Amino acid sequence: MAAPSEGALRRSLAERQAAADAQAEAVRALKAGGGASKADVDAAVEALKALKVEAGAAARRLQQALGAGAGGAAREELRQAVVNTLERKLFYIPSFKIYRGVAGLYDYGPPGCRVKANVLSFWRQHFVLEENMLEVDCPCVTPEVVLKASGHVEKFTDLMVKDEKTGTCYRADHLLKDFCKEKLEKDLALPKEKADEFKRILAILDDFSAEELGAKIKEYGIVAPDTKNPLSDPYPFNLMFQTSIGPTGLSVGYMRPETAQGIFVNFKDLYYYNGQKLPFAAAQIGQAFRNEISPRQGLLRVREFTLAEIEHFVDPEDKSHPKFVDVADLEFLMFPRELQLSGESAKLMKLGEAVSKGTVNNETLGYFIGRVYLFLTCLGIDKGRLRFRQHLPNEMAHYAADCWDAEIECSYGWIECVGIADRSAYDLKAHTEKSGVPLVAHEKFSKPREVEKLVIVPSKKDLGLAFKGNQKMVLEALEAMSEKEAFEMKAELETKGETNFKVCTLGKYVVITKKMNQEFDAAAKVIAKALTTAGISHIIDTTAISIGRRYARTDEIGVPFAVTVDSATNVTIRERDSKEQIRVDINEVASVVKQLTEGQSTWADVSAKYPAHVGPQGDQE
């Protein structure tokens, strides 16, 4: 049997309370009249007692239901125990404690630092390395023009009220929220209609204007919680810490409230860095600052924190994701808009179905939801206390077109931990307008990508079988092709399976088949996966230029080891400084490179162990 609803319990309590009140009135009347017999009075008093017991029981049932729903005392106790341990063991410390601290600022002590470092290191491994993201590191101090363009100067505000006598500041929505919650949890005599009203307010609170909030605060007679003084009308307070850059005092700056803007203003450079191809992602880990009006809930709402952000730039007309299949079968708690609006709970859904049904808008958004799910559960988050909740239309940040939050249920209830927003091109457009620098990607560059993969990995075995002594010259001619020639060859291979190719040094045409150029993709992927697992950053370079020039390119930026896949079973590893190469089985590549980079073995060690290879040296550019 289902438990009675909160409404039914409230009604039951109200009826029993009313009956008890009526009986109490009756007892008073009997006594006052003086004509009633003692037996009549006694019977009426007994009936009153029974009604009071019933009302008491109804109150307890309601209280129990409310207590279970809101978490109650057990939750509060658990939190206190955890907080005590964490503070005692210096996982975190209220900052500047000897000066009685500053609300919303916390230090991490030694074990907290370790946990934080482990989480960030896993984040880098899981997101940045796995997807070959471009990591950037921008300053916290940000000039006003950037945050005007992004909308933060105008819109990054919370509504604030002041104690009219002491000047103490409060977040207006928090006061109204606390009032409604307190009433719902503790006022057992609350009529059902009033309870419903408070619940509706809690659901739509985030959407209230300053005027609406002010009106409700007045209507309910809400006062300053500490002093019971009257409150000012709500007005917006910008959450950014303001400062002044340079010595003149004329240049306004802010401490960044998010790290993403540093990525957006660099879009053009990053796009070029990525070979002018979409999609690509950039990532940043760094401090963010929000001058919260009245920080609370411990580490959950603080004035300075480390943020790890990813901006994934995708062709707006093709939001498919090649790796979506890897996460499509994941099943977890999802809480789309419709369920929230109809008052239902989150339910288990398969990610693949959520995307195919349109609940999640597209594969790319879905892919990142899946990756975040894997990240959080790998960190140890209980699957039963993790849900992905879609923002209601009115609730989203000023830049978002769609947004899903990963929420974790903790002692404070369901708390947002990760936001996955489709910001559309809001930021790039805003900065383009403000700076006059066009932050756009050109579609024509997005297609040739696949072609390059084909042409630059010639299959030496097949070429060898086909061309024998001439293999070297065919190979050189293939590597010397222009991008345009490569694209043309790709098109012909795709349609016909083979193509005629003129090798000038041989003075004749040869037949190139599709098979010759393709078979090492798989080997490269095996190696890439092993390197990712080993935590080694790498890029598969499949551009249509010679091996030698590719070596020169990576030599310039200091990449210590280059792996060339010219066989499906064993490959070459080249050391930058000596330009020497060795041949290594593909299954050993990752461990050899890891040992070298971690200093467990030297290049001399491995070149003694593995056979040398003579190939392009990488001198030419």
Place this chain on the structure above:
Amino acid sequence: MAAPSEGALRRSLAERQAAADAQAEAVRALKAGGGASKADVDAAVEALKALKVEAGAAARRLQQALGAGAGGAAREELRQAVVNTLERKLFYIPSFKIYRGVAGLYDYGPPGCRVKANVLSFWRQHFVLEENMLEVDCPCVTPEVVLKASGHVEKFTDLMVKDEKTGTCYRADHLLKDFCKEKLEKDLALPKEKADEFKRILAILDDFSAEELGAKIKEYGIVAPDTKNPLSDPYPFNLMFQTSIGPTGLSVGYMRPETAQGIFVNFKDLYYYNGQKLPFAAAQIGQAFRNEISPRQGLLRVREFTLAEIEHFVDPEDKSHPKFVDVADLEFLMFPRELQLSGESAKLMKLGEAVSKGTVNNETLGYFIGRVYLFLTCLGIDKGRLRFRQHLPNEMAHYAADCWDAEIECSYGWIECVGIADRSAYDLKAHTEKSGVPLVAHEKFSKPREVEKLVIVPSKKDLGLAFKGNQKMVLEALEAMSEKEAFEMKAELETKGETNFKVCTLGKYVVITKKMNQEFDAAAKVIAKALTTAGISHIIDTTAISIGRRYARTDEIGVPFAVTVDSATNVTIRERDSKEQIRVDINEVASVVKQLTEGQSTWADVSAKYPAHVGPQGDQE
């Protein structure tokens, strides 16, 4: 033959120039007089030409000498080539470039981020892990009271002058420095006395008061470099970015100019965390902010940067360091005060000799100089371009009692990269005074440390040989000893080599020898070293409590694996979650733990491979 000094070259140039001037005057006189023969005039003109050639040659010699000394054009060219490559490859990017940037703020692009992450990761490994330092992570936003106590609000200033018409700001010392350098490098006619004066100014510039700087700027007629407008008198400008914490606008805050204050204000908690023992070190990596008046020299003088700091707290009466022997034989360029004051160059010195002669004040300071030398040379810094320069007394920061800078010679000259300062107890005293919370260490706790090491690592083998079936009970009794009893036992073992010990559960006294408790220190150190090399954070716990309670203690803070050294050849590894233990050869411990923590093998894998061990479970506390 030694090259002529700059002074000799200046004298030679001045003499030849004077001779040429005199001859020119003579020619003019001959021509004006009208009585001289054409042959006389021609001869005088020829002599003038010869003198001019000589003067020109002298000027070239001087210019060459100055060019080589100051770096010259080749250096400038090299720098430009390196900068171009670094910017083109996005190692770094001027921040907010699309908005024409902000002086002194730079982004790191993808390869720059990798380099930075590698350097920081090596720093953690080399310093924090190697020395078991306590890492903390404090906010950048800092309330005024902290920085008033530390002296930064009053003293963290540079002297500034303003263009009197445009208001553009300049660092006063930089203008004077540039003026003197320019004169020395480019004014070939500069008399030797004047050159000596400018050199003296360059040497003592850092010590000038506002009045002295202002007087020199007036005396030399230095004007604003961009406009040639007159300059204001110098006045102090505080380099901290100021902001306001919280919504009232009443609480002044600053962005921290160094991370060290976050460590000092936590001294008390960290000291307790370290078992109230000195010495210990705390470390912090994080952003620091300095609102430079006019940033220049690319990444060398910026307004926001990542700082990695260590504060090592040591008994002021015993600054010896047990690991100093490990670095005493290092030999590198040192530049103590005396050499600087006598105008000599840095010279190769052995660190051990520098400490024993008192050039470096004490072993602890020397140890860190040695560790910094190893860190920088491991990173690839050229030993010939690295020197340790001692600060002159007048040059040190307001908090420092002695200071050595690691300086690297780059295209800008010798640049400070690491500062190693003996801050004495300046900061702890200042915060004690301001906060009223005593930040002190008590000497009585610094001695018992060694005792604990003895008592809590009983040698099971020796105990087993001696006590056979009773070993377990002896062991339990040893572990159950109070600290006081342990200290008493230690004293007796030290003097007599053995002691009588009452085991209640056996109802008798047994003889404990010194050997039984000591031999595993070496094994623990071997394991610790291997773990450090593998990059695994660990602490050797030698406190005088039972193994079970020690497990409970590490379980509480989430340490996943505990190694108990109860044999010199093989030890136990215990997993926190299952409480299971396995026996592993000491040489395999680090690699087993590394594989487990990196997810290459699971606990199930290793427990299938290694024999199980039954011992204290760690339930009891």
